[in-house]
Amino acid sequence: MTSQPLLEGKDLCLSFRQKKVLDNISLTVNAGQIITLIGPNGCGKSTLTKVLLGLQQPDTGSVRTQRNLRIGYMPQQLPLDERMPLTVSGFLRLTRRSTRADIAHWLERLNISHLGEQSVHKLSGGEWQRVLLARALLVKPQLLVLDEPVQGVDVQGQLELYQLIPALRDELGCAVLMVSHDLHLVMSATDEVICLNGHVCCSGHPETVSADPAYLELFGKRLDDGIAYYTHHHDHEHCDHDHGHEHTHDHSNNHPHDHTQSKQHD
Numbered sequence: 001m002t003s004q005p006l007l008e009g010k011d012l013c014l015s016f017r018q019k020k021v022l023d024n025i026s027l028t029v030n031a032g033q034i035i036t037l038i039g040p041n042g043c044g045k046s047t048l049t050k051v052l053l054g055l056q057q058p059d060t061g062s063v064r065t066q067r068n069l070r071i072g073y074m075p076q077q078l079p080l081d082e083r084m085p086l087t088v089s090g091f092l093r094l095t096r097r098s099t100r101a102d103i104a105h106w107l108e109r110l111n112i113s114h115l116g117e118q119s120v121h122k123l124s125g126g127e128w129q130r131v132l133l134a135r136a137l138l139v140k141p142q143l144l145v146l147d148e149p150v151q152g153v154d155v156q157g158q159l160e161l162y163q164l165i166p167a168l169r170d171e172l173g174c175a176v177l178m179v180s181h182d183l184h185l186v187m188s189a190t191d192e193v194i195c196l197n198g199h200v201c202c203s204g205h206p207e208t209v210s211a212d213p214a215y216l217e218l219f220g221k222r223l224d225d226g227i228a229y230y231t232h233h234h235d236h237e238h239c240d241h242d243h244g245h246e247h248t249h250d251h252s253n254n255h256p257h258d259h260t261q262s263k264q265h266d
């Protein structure tokens, strides 16, 4: 029996001042799946995310979500009024139906318990990202939507956050839709990649996308320039070689896809 998708966007088009930002994009998010949208700056990743969340109307196309779907959204930016005194715990209590116990749980799970009474205006970029993630988790999401979750986070912190995402998916049984600039950083944390540049350039398992001519056209130059990149070594077995979607992972510890050892410099 196949279950209904959590979310389905069909033939989405959107232009801003005659510039086509979304060009006939369709995508489906199924329960438990981690999907990553990648693409260069300004290619429409955040816009697509907002359209899928119903925060932005498409010109044409449709979005269908499962009834009463609980979505935890971590936006790219959340401007706060600097004049408003607000602690981290106070900020998280603004989330609907959040309890003190849930807040304490997520602060501890994300290793930021020590920040509970700190002013939200005095946090580092990486700390703020974790607070925003805690806020998204407090709604007990069936779908977690993360727009550039590692923005302002140092490289070690980025690796930790990307290792955390599949673990959170397993703990909550939720699906994840996230936005990233860097396929090689996220490839161990994602089941499917959708590479955008207005339209969908290519999509599929991260290994497949990283070798796709359309992906290399967009990102290949970066590798030629000699910037550090990752080689991904599988620690799991694929059941379906043709489609590459079904695979079993070893989730026996908190870091189910620890690929940090495979970092290679060009």
Ligand SMILES: Nc1ncnc2c1ncn2[C@@H]1O[C@H](COP(=O)(O)OP(=O)(O)OP(=O)(O)O)[C@@H](O)[C@H]1O
Pocket (backbone or CB within 6 Å): 016, 017, 021, 039, 040, 041, 042, 043, 044, 045, 046, 047, 048
């Ligand atoms: N509300 C808006 N009005 C006009 N133009 C917009 C609006 N929102 C986004 N754009 C434009 O649409 C394009 C896509 O923006 P979007 O934020 O979706 O890109 P992105 O892929 O998320 O970029 P980045 O990686 O830099 O975050 C950009 O050229 C942006 O300037």
